[in-house]
Amino acid sequence: MGAYIIRRLLIGLVVLFFVTVILFILMNLMPGDPITAYIPPEVLAQAGPEYIEIRREQLGLNKPVVVRYFIWLNELVHGNMGYSVQNGEPVLSRIKERIGATFELTGTALLLAIIIGIPIGIISAVKQYSIVDSLVTLFSFTGVSIPVFFLGLGLIYVFSLRLNLLPTGGLATIGAPPSLLDKLSHLIMPAFVLSVANLAQFARYTRSSILDELGQDYVRTARAKGVKELRVLFYHILRNGMIPLITVIALQIPLLFGGAVITEQVFSWPGMGRLALEAIMQRDYPLLMGITTVIAILVLIANLLADILYAVVDPRIRYQ
Amino acid sequence: MRKREDALLKRDNLTDAEDTSTKLNIFKSLKKSRTWRRFRRHKLALVGATFLLVLILIAIFAPLIAPYDPYAIDLSAYRNPPSYAHWLGTDTAGRDVLSRLIYASRVSLLVGLGAVSIYVIIGTILGAISGYYGGWVDHIIMRIADAVLCFPLFVIILVAVTIVGPSLYNIILALGVLWWPGISRIVRGEFLSLREREFVEAAKATGEHSISIIFRYILPNVVAPIIVAATFGMASAILAEAGLSFLGLGVQPPTPSWGNMLIDAQSLTILKSMPWLWIPPGAMILITVLSINFVGDGLRDAFDVRGRAE
Numbered sequence: 001m002g003a004y005i006i007r008r009l010l011i012g013l014v015v016l017f018f019v020t021v022i023l024f025i026l027m028n029l030m031p032g033d034p035i036t037a038y039i040p041p042e043v044l045a046q047a048g049p050e051y052i053e054i055r056r057e058q059l060g061l062n063k064p065v066v067v068r069y070f071i072w073l074n075e076l077v078h079g080n081m082g083y084s085v086q087n088g089e090p091v092l093s094r095i096k097e098r099i100g101a102t103f104e105l106t107g108t109a110l111l112l113a114i115i116i117g118i119p120i121g122i123i124s125a126v127k128q129y130s131i132v133d134s135l136v137t138l139f140s141f142t143g144v145s146i147p148v149f150f151l152g153l154g155l156i157y158v159f160s161l162r163l164n165l166l167p168t169g170g171l172a173t174i175g176a177p178p179s180l181l182d183k184l185s186h187l188i189m190p191a192f193v194l195s196v197a198n199l200a201q202f203a204r205y206t207r208s209s210i211l212d213e214l215g216q217d218y219v220r221t222a223r224a225k226g227v228k229e230l231r232v233l234f235y236h237i238l239r240n241g242m243i244p245l246i247t248v249i250a251l252q253i254p255l256l257f258g259g260a261v262i263t264e265q266v267f268s269w270p271g272m273g274r275l276a277l278e279a280i281m282q283r284d285y286p287l288l289m290g291i292t293t294v295i296a297i298l299v300l301i302a303n304l305l306a307d308i309l310y311a312v313v314d315p316r317i318r319y320q
Numbered sequence: 321m322r323k324r325e326d327a328l329l330k331r332d333n334l335t336d337a338e339d340t341s342t343k344l345n346i347f348k349s350l351k352k353s354r355t356w357r358r359f360r361r362h363k364l365a366l367v368g369a370t371f372l373l374v375l376i377l378i379a380i381f382a383p384l385i386a387p388y389d390p391y392a393i394d395l396s397a398y399r400n401p402p403s404y405a406h407w408l409g410t411d412t413a414g415r416d417v418l419s420r421l422i423y424a425s426r427v428s429l430l431v432g433l434g435a436v437s438i439y440v441i442i443g444t445i446l447g448a449i450s451g452y453y454g455g456w457v458d459h460i461i462m463r464i465a466d467a468v469l470c471f472p473l474f475v476i477i478l479v480a481v482t483i484v485g486p487s488l489y490n491i492i493l494a495l496g497v498l499w500w501p502g503i504s505r506i507v508r509g510e511f512l513s514l515r516e517r518e519f520v521e522a523a524k525a526t527g528e529h530s531i532s533i534i535f536r537y538i539l540p541n542v543v544a545p546i547i548v549a550a551t552f553g554m555a556s557a558i559l560a561e562a563g564l565s566f567l568g569l570g571v572q573p574p575t576p577s578w579g580n581m582l583i584d585a586q587s588l589t590i591l592k593s594m595p596w597l598w599i600p601p602g603a604m605i606l607i608t609v610l611s612i613n614f615v616g617d618g619l620r621d622a623f624d625v626r627g628r629a630e
Contacts, residue, residue: 011463146609149563149582258475261474292476292479295471296471
C-alpha cells in the first residue's frame, strides 16, 4: 500500500512538472514585453535604453527561458509564486484571499451533486422504464446540455428579480451582521448551478452502473438465498456498483473548476475563477500562472486521493 | 415471403458478424441495417437529428432567411420589445435579434464541426499508435494524455485564447489541439484488444506494413466508438465556445454568437426587463446541445458501443 501511494505521488509530480512547463511556455508566448509591466509608464517613457537594460538584468528577464523556468520552479518550491503586476502584492497572498470562497462554492456543489445525483440514479435504475426513470433521464440530458451561465441568469431572473427570494450575487449582504442564513441564501443558487452538470453525470452513471450489477450472478444468488430486496440493493449491489463512481467523481473535479470561472462571474462570487478573469483582463501573467498552477495542484491532489480511496475500498485492486 | 425473411435474418447475422471481418463499411451497412433500425427506434435521437438538420439548413441559408442584416445598427429601434416588425425585438444597438440569432447558428456549428474534426484526427492517430505499438511509446503518449486530462481544460483554453487572441478560428484551434486525450484513450483501448485478433495476425503473416494494418485493417473496426465520442464532443465544444464568448473571451462582437449575445444580460436591468435579449440565444444553445446529445445517445445504442454514460 505504501509503495502504491508513493508511486501514484511520483506520477502526480511528473504530471505536475509537465503542466508547469506547458504553462510557462504559454505565458512566454503572451504578447508584449514583460519589462513594461515592471516599470511605471511615465518612467518608461523618459528612461533611456540603458536604464531598461539595467532593470531587465536586475529582474533576470535577460536570462534564457529555460533558466527563468527553473528559477520560477525553485521559488515555487519555496512557496513564492512571484508578484502581481497590478499592485506588486505577492501572488500567493492574492490567491489565499480568494481560495476560501472557491472552496466553499465547489465543495458545496460537489456535495449537492453527490447527495442528489446518486439517490436519483438509484431510484431510476430500480424503477427502470418507469415515468420516474424517463424524467430522470430527461433531466440528466438537460443538465449536461444547459450552459452554466444561462441556467445561472435564469435562476437569478426567477428567484431574485421576480420572486425576490434570494440575493443576486456576492458572498453575503454588505453591512448586514454575518449569519448562517444570510450566507446560505447567497451560496445556494451558485452552488446548485455549478452542481447541475455533475449531478446529471452522477445520476446517469449510478443508473447504468446499478443496471449492470443487477444482471450479475451474485445478485441472483443473493435473491435465491431469500435475501430481502432492499438488502440486496444496499448491501450487495451498491457496494460493488459505487466503487467506479469514485473515479468518475475525481474526473469531474477539473470540470468543476472550469465551471466555477463562469459561475463566479455570473454571481459576482469573489473566488479564484473571477481572480483568473481579472488577471486575464489586466494581463497579469504572474498571477494567472499562479492561479493555474494552484488549480493543477488541487486537481492532482483530488486524483491522488481518489486513487488511494479506490484501492482502499476495493481490495481486488492490486497495488502495482 | 419465407425466403425474404430468411434473407433478412441472414443479413442481420452478417451485420452482427461484421466486427470480426477485416473491413466494416459503415456507410453501406448504415442504410438498411440493424444500426439504422435501432437508431430509428430511439425517438429522442430522431427528434434531435431532425432539429439539427433544420439548424444546418438555417445556417447555410442564413442570408436568405434572416429578415434583417444582423449588423445593421438602427438607433431609432433601440432595445425594442418583440413586435411584428422585429419578431424577437432589437438589441442595445438596435439590431434585429432574430437575424443575429440565425447568423449565430453558423458560429456554433462551425466550432462544433471544426474543433471536433481536429481533435478526432489527433486523438485517433495518437491512440492508434499507442494501442498498436504499446511499450514506451504508449507510456509517453498516455502520460501526456493524463497531464492534459487532469487539467481544468476550460481554464487552460481561457489562457490559450488570451494569448493567441480571442477569435472564432483561434477557439476552434485551441479546442481542437487540446481536447484529443478522451478520443485517444478510447481508440487505444480498442486497438489493444483488436491487435490480438486473427485477422491482424493474418495481415502480418502476408507481410502487410504496420501503417497499412493500423489504418486499413484495424481502424475501420473502431469507427463506431469514434463517431459516438465525436458526437458528444461536438456538444461540449459548442458549450465551451458559448462560455468563452459569454465571458468576452470568445467570438468578438459585432459578430453574433449565441454566447456573446448573452453578455448584455449580465446587467440586472436588462436581465429583468428585456428577456427577449437573453432567453432566445440561451434557449438555442440548450436545444442544440440537447439535440446533439440525443443523437449521440441514439448512435451509441444503434452501434451498440460498450461503455457507460461519460
